[in-house]
Amino acid sequence: MSTTDLHVHNPVEELLRQDRIPTIWCPGCGIGTSVNSFAHALLKQNIDLDKTAIVSGIGCSGRVSGYMNLDSFHTTHGRAIPFATGLKLARPELNVIVYSGDGDLASIGGNHLIHAARRNMDILVVCINNMIYAMTGGQAAATTPGSSLSTTTPYGAFEPELNLVQLVDAAGACFVARWTAYHVVQLERTLEKALRKKGFRFIEVLSPCPTYFQRKNNMGDALQAMLDYKKRSKIQHGCPTWETALTPSGPIIVGEFVDREREDYLTRMRKQLGPHYSEFPAQQEEHVSEGCSREC
């Protein structure tokens, strides 16, 4: 039975730039799976897609902004959150979503992640954690588990890994959750919930990286990683984030950990500025001096 007979189409396809598909992602990469959940969440929430912008950094997950048929921004390495912050301040009516990887958000742009959570910027951050810098050649990232092999750690990483959910919780994020690429339906529900919320929202999605992380550490292919997620995952909503550290063979604690209310940056700014604040400040004319400005 062909699709043309029934005039059916994949509901996700209207959110994708058809001319850019097939994607460059490796067979079994979990990023595409998370994009499915994200697209379904956007469609179910009936969000105005003209007022939704997606910002990505560099990396495999950074390609998402190019594949989604939304207003998108592919920024420099690690600086997805600063660009998103600027976009949100200039156009407060937009839903700004940052979709990027762990190497980009947590390692190169780690400081921006902490401070965006501290300021409580009204953005949704989806962090695809494949535990390695995948696109640049498999170097160790801040999230690479201790003693695992990568291109830059041939004797095993000597540093312990960063627990991202604990980090952003400590910095003051409003909503913190973690799922894996295996939990597609749960991830969709969490994304729907996060899209309705205001403030800094952080969702970590563990994803297989068959080409670098799994191959270097003899962990099998992507399907093996997904079955491993299925076996080891333990859903614990509201679990204190200091108990959610990822260990090489222990349980993977997933769920929605933090859901709190806090004033976001724009609300605080408006309150403090009071009558001095205006949404669209009058544009000042730029005085461009002609010719040489210095007295020669």
Added chain:
Amino acid sequence: MPKGTVAITAERCKGCGFCVEFCPTHVLELSSAFNAKGYHPPHMIAPEKCSGCNLCGMYCPDFAIFGFRLAANGESKGATK
């Protein structure tokens, strides 16, 4: 009478096998045929068992497969446009 069916875009498939593994009613299997890129796309081995739940579509990283429910008269339902 099947309750649902899947539509497969074989040329996009990279043969990761997620749809085959996670189909709740085990409808799919990777075929021995190749697509243009040399991967083995899935095909239905038990179409009568398909419920059209679209879990295969949710798992597919390459947007190559999706499931949809059929109405009683065999027409598609829900996913039409």
